[in-house]
Amino acid sequence: MTNAARTPLSRSLGRPHRTSSRIGVGLLIAASVLNYGCGSNSGSGTSSSKEAPPAEEVYVRPLLKDWEPPAVALALSGELHGYLEPCGCSLTQSGGLERRGDLFRQLSEKGWNVVPLDAGDLLKRSRRQDQIKFEAILGGLKQLGYSTIGTGESELRLSADYLVSQFAGEGIPLAGMLTSANVTLFDAPDLGVPVPWRVIQAGDMKVGVIALLGKSAADEVAPEGVENFITIQPAVDALRATLPVVQAEKPDVLLVMSNGSLDEAQALAKEFPELPLILAGGGPEDPGDQPKKIGNTLILETGHKGKYVGILGYYPGDADPYRWELVNLDNRRFHGDEPMHQVMKSYQQQLQELELAKSPELVISHPSGTTFVGAKTCGECHAKAYSKWKGTKHAAAFESLARGRKGQEANWVSRIYDPECLCCHVTGWDPREVRRFDSGYIDQETTAHLAGQQCENCHGPGQAHIDLERQYRQDLKSVTQESLTAARTALKLNYKEAELKVCSKCHDDENSPGFKFEKYWDEVKHPWKD
Amino acid sequence: MRPTGVILAVVFGFLALAVTVWIGRYDAKPPMIAAKPADPYEDLPVNENGPHPNAVAEVSEFNFGTMAVGNSGEHVFTIKNEGEGDLMLKKGSSTCSCTVGELSNDSKIAPGESVEVKLNWKIKAMTEVFRHSASVLTNDPEHREIQFVVTGKVDEPLKLKPATWEVGELSTDVAVMKGTIFSPVDDQFDIKNIVMKADWVKIESTPMTEEELKEYSAKSGYILTGTISPTMPIGPFFTDVAVETTHPLGGTLNFRINGMRPGPLEMFGPSFRPEANALILGEFAAKDGKSATISVFARDLETDLELEGAETEHNSVKVELVKDERLTGKAKRYLLKIEIPPGEPQDRMRKKSEKINLKFNHPEAKEVRLIVEFLAV
Numbered sequence: 060m061t062n063a064a065r066t067p068l069s070r071s072l073g074r075p076h077r078t079s080s081r082i083g084v085g086l087l088i089a090a091s092v093l094n095y096g097c098g099s100n101s102g103s104g105t106s107s108s109k110e111a112p113p114a115e116e117v118y119v120r121p122l123l124k125d126w127e128p129p130a131v132a133l134a135l136s137g138e139l140h141g142y143l144e145p146c147g148c149s150l151t152q153s154g155g156l157e158r159r160g161d162l163f164r165q166l167s168e169k170g171w172n173v174v175p176l177d178a179g180d181l182l183k184r185s186r187r188q189d190q191i192k193f194e195a196i197l198g199g200l201k202q203l204g205y206s207t208i209g210t211g212e213s214e215l216r217l218s219a220d221y222l223v224s225q226f227a228g229e230g231i232p233l234a235g236m237l238t239s240a241n242v243t244l245f246d247a248p249d250l251g252v253p254v255p256w257r258v259i260q261a262g263d264m265k266v267g268v269i270a271l272l273g274k275s276a277a278d279e280v281a282p283e284g285v286e287n288f289i290t291i292q293p294a295v296d297a298l299r300a301t302l303p304v305v306q307a308e309k310p311d312v313l314l315v316m317s318n319g320s321l322d323e324a325q326a327l328a329k330e331f332p333e334l335p336l337i338l339a340g341g342g343p344e345d346p347g348d349q350p351k352k353i354g355n356t357l358i359l360e361t362g363h364k365g366k367y368v369g370i371l372g373y374y375p376g377d378a379d380p381y382r383w384e385l386v387n388l389d390n391r392r393f394h395g396d397e398p399m400h401q402v403m404k405s406y407q408q409q410l411q412e413l414e415l416a417k418s419p420e421l422v423i424s425h426p427s428g429t430t431f432v433g434a435k436t437c438g439e440c441h442a443k444a445y446s447k448w449k450g451t452k453h454a455a456a457f458e459s460l461a462r463g464r465k466g467q468e469a470n471w472v473s474r475i476y477d478p479e480c481l482c483c484h485v486t487g488w489d490p491r492e493v494r495r496f497d498s499g500y501i502d503q504e505t506t507a508h509l510a511g512q513q514c515e516n517c518h519g520p521g522q523a524h525i526d527l528e529r530q531y532r533q534d535l536k537s538v539t540q541e542s543l544t545a546a547r548t549a550l551k552l553n554y555k556e557a558e559l560k561v562c563s564k565c566h567d568d569e570n571s572p573g574f575k576f577e578k579y580w581d582e583v584k585h586p587w588k589d
Numbered sequence: 590m591r592p593t594g595v596i597l598a599v600v601f602g603f604l605a606l607a608v609t610v611w612i613g614r615y616d617a618k619p620p621m622i623a624a625k626p627a628d629p630y631e632d633l634p635v636n637e638n639g640p641h642p643n644a645v646a647e648v649s650e651f652n653f654g655t656m657a658v659g660n661s662g663e664h665v666f667t668i669k670n671e672g673e674g675d676l677m678l679k680k681g682s683s684t685c686s687c688t689v690g691e692l693s694n695d696s697k698i699a700p701g702e703s704v705e706v707k708l709n710w711k712i713k714a715m716t717e718v719f720r721h722s723a724s725v726l727t728n729d730p731e732h733r734e735i736q737f738v739v740t741g742k743v744d745e746p747l748k749l750k751p752a753t754w755e756v757g758e759l760s761t762d763v764a765v766m767k768g769t770i771f772s773p774v775d776d777q778f779d780i781k782n783i784v785m786k787a788d789w790v791k792i793e794s795t796p797m798t799e800e801e802l803k804e805y806s807a808k809s810g811y812i813l814t815g816t817i818s819p820t821m822p823i824g825p826f827f828t829d830v831a832v833e834t835t836h837p838l839g840g841t842l843n844f845r846i847n848g849m850r851p852g853p854l855e856m857f858g859p860s861f862r863p864e865a866n867a868l869i870l871g872e873f874a875a876k877d878g879k880s881a882t883i884s885v886f887a888r889d890l891e892t893d894l895e896l897e898g899a900e901t902e903h904n905s906v907k908v909e910l911v912k913d914e915r916l917t918g919k920a921k922r923y924l925l926k927i928e929i930p931p932g933e934p935q936d937r938m939r940k941k942s943e944k945i946n947l948k949f950n951h952p953e954a955k956e957v958r959l960i961v962e963f964l965a966v
Contacts, residue, residue, distance in 0.1 A: 185753075185755075185847065187864075194859065216753075216755055216847075218757075218849060220849075220855055220857055220884070220886050220920075221857050223857075223884060223922065224857030224858045224859075224861075224883070224884035225857070225858070225859060227884075227913075228882050228884070228913070228924050229882065229924075230880055230881065230882040230926065231858070231859060231882055232859060233859065245916050245918055245920060245922075246918055247915045247916050247917065247918070249915045250913075250915045250916065278750075278751070279750075279751045279752075279755075280755060282751065282755075282766060282767070282768075283766075283767065284764065284765045284766045284767065285755065285756055285757040285764065285766055286757050286758050286759075286760075286764070287755065287756075287757030287758060288757075288758070288918075288920060289757075320717070321718060341717070341718070342718055342720075343716065343718040343719060343720030343721075343740070344684075344716060344720075345684040345720060345721060345722065346720065347720065347722075347738065348736070363716075413862070413864065420825075420827060423829070563713075567713065567714075568713055568714075
């Protein structure tokens with residue numbers, strides 16, 4: 060039962076009156092109706108339903124059903140876009156390194172000869188947090204057996220200096236991992252960052268890999284007039300030079316990993332019909348189950364955000380030597396993986412040490428020009444609304460980040476220092492841009508009063524409104540009615556605006572797949588005048 | 590019973606009910622969660638002895654062409670039972686943003702009859718290639734799952750390209766970078782204002798030529814020319830730019846300019862925290878020791894960088910500087926090797942960390958303080 064709902068009833072019960080059996084009966088009836096009405100909106104029923112959004116029945120295919128052990132299986136992925144965890148924070152979504160680790164464990168149990176390869180574009184942004192995440196992801200992928208990562212747009216945004224320091228040199232753990240045939244850093248191809256191609260020996264099999272960056276991606280990271288020590292050769296020219304070198308190594312399987320648009324990958328297939336396999340980026344987030352075929356070339360797609368890993372089985376001697384399955388890393392077949400869990404833990408510890416919420420890189424000023432005050436201050440006047448809010452999930456949003464949702468507590472890694480999580484669990488951030496407004500939540504030491512999803516995330520920062528109201532109370536003539544009304548109106552939020560502009564900033568497809576505006580609005584609305 | 594008692598009971602009862610109704614009017618019922626069967630085909634058994642249905646969807650993929658972000662779509666597919674047994678259907682899986690509406694006939698579909706499958710989708714975010722699917726499960730042994738796919742392209746009314754300006758490294762020269770703002774769908778829009786927050790950036794706009802419009806597949810657009818002066822503090826820099834337009838849907842578009850104004854020496858590397866000039870090596874076995882390499886980049890230095898000395902507070906590390914001969918251009922790279930030799934356990938965490946004063950021959954960076962944290966157990 061919400062606090063707002065309790066208030067009128069407790070008032071009516073608390074009012075002094077003469078005891079009467081008839082009155083008592085009347086109140087009991089009312090109370091039972093009230094309990095029934097409110098109970099439907101709160102308590103464990105609603106709570107559990109929101110912890111596990113009402114998922115539709117999902118048909119899950121058995122993993123690699125009826126597959127004979129291949130001579131070698133390539134486990135292919137790309138365009139992770141920073142999704143170290145499942146796409147969004149909802150557990151009903153697909154992906155995440157832990158589930159990928161569990162997939163590899165299952166493949167290992169089959170005793171297969173597996174070569175994992177990722178086409179790159181591991182990140183979404185190029186901020187300090189992304190560097191930390193990049194190192195965490197690569198560390199995790201290396202533990203999973205990846206030796207080769209393609210070079211995508213997001214990697215190059217991290218800067219040439221940074222990449223060289225991460226991938227080149229004796230004693231550097233990730234040395235030699237980054238691959239691209241047409242990207243050169245510091246005009247020094249001998250640097251080995253990226254390595255132009257690789258031939259990986261896997262048991263008796265040799266897997267040749269060439270990674271390329273398409274023009275569409277190149278234009279984004281190395282535009283004219285910019286000195287960033289990144290040189291990008293046209294992909295076709297690079298492939299023409301590299302292909303014979305790799306072919307001379309006589310690989311059993313030859314794969315080209317294309318970063319860029321899907322059209323560019325398809326153009327490569329037409330230009331080089333001798334290529335058997337292209338892992339193509341730039342396609343849809345959820346690709347089709349079956350690869351396209353251009354001439355004799357299979358165009359393989361694994362989608363975005365690490366939701367899928369494509370398994371390509373190689374069966375030498377068969378009329379059709381390749382078999383493909385796009386494995387959805389769902390929460391039915393794939394579960395935790397301790398080493399990848401430790402990767403997440405270590406990543407969050409680093410974020411804690413770096414105190415990124417304080418970073419000037421993330422700070423923006425609020426367009427209103429005013430500042431956040433916290434729900435408690437709002438509640439000094441808007442008592443009913445405050446009381447209602449305290450009973451909502453919004454009020455506990457920070458707690459869920461610190462301790463996990465119901466059922467997750469035991470193995471939960473706190474995310475209270477992760478800006479990408481904070482932005483929807485505290486007050487005063489822009490969730491879409493993952494930026495902190497200059498008066499928004501920083502940490503528990505300095506801004507605990509802004510923890511949780513509070514009033515001002517929907518209504519806007521309240522300092523200007525409060526200043527005017529206080530001034531007005533002190534001196535009625537010091538403030539005009541027009542300015543008072545304008546400040547009040549600026550903080551009003553109606554149904555339509557909430558639906559179109561506000562709630563979906565956090566309740567999006569990824570992080571809140573079970574979100575239904577009408578239902579959730581009912582749970583938080585507080586239309587009373589107070 | 591006294592009349593006043595009756596009246597009071599009625600009044601209070603009515604008031605309490607009114608309060609109940611007033612408060613409860615916004616409350617929703619909890620969602621019902623149907624128990625999930627372990628086997629999705631549990632209620633779609635195949636009749637082993639026949640006759641079998643034959644679920645045929647002549648068209649299972651629909652391309653909507655191009656849609657804008659925020660728009661919704663709907664398409665109706667048809668499944669016909671061309672077999673001899675009754676066909677039974679139920680909803681299968683669907684990707685985000687795509688739902689199967691109610692099947693027009695939830696009961697058995699007799700041989701020769703058809704059922705409509707309605708797919709709804711909404712374009713919620715910009716993604717150039719849209720593809721979503723939803724499946725229907727059947728009791729047809731040959732087609733246990735039928736997947737329906739919706740594809741198309743998504744476009745924005747107004748585009749910024751690049752979305753973020755990476756201007757790279759600014760040393761002493763002014764950098765000039767070009768970007769674009771254009772509409773692939775509208776014939777005209779104006780730029781009202783370009784708001785720049787930093788004084789080291791200046792951006793001017795010029796309308797695109799016919800050739801440029803063609804290059805970007807645009808109907809209208811502008812070339813944005815940015816001049817960035819190296820007057821910001823040393824280190825990474827960034828600023829936000831807002832382009833205010835008259836476009837009714839695009840409105841104001843924001844982008845960020847990122848870059849780096851290098852100092853005399855830049856240090857990067859695995860486990861290295863540039864914010865604190867700290868190398869975090871963590872815990873390891875003291876008997877094994879540990880080593881790490883930091884990359885040191887030197888710009889505009891005519892001679893080679895030399896490490897002239899390294900003073901340590903606890904004498905726990907060895908330091909060596911080696912030139913990376915592969916970088917021969919304007920930027921020179923050196924590998925600073927930090928080694929904790931095998932030996933006794935030591936706690937060099939936090940306040941007890943090793944502090945090294947690195948002494949270089951660089952006129953602008955004669956001394957660099959490096960912190961090394963580790964726990965040798």
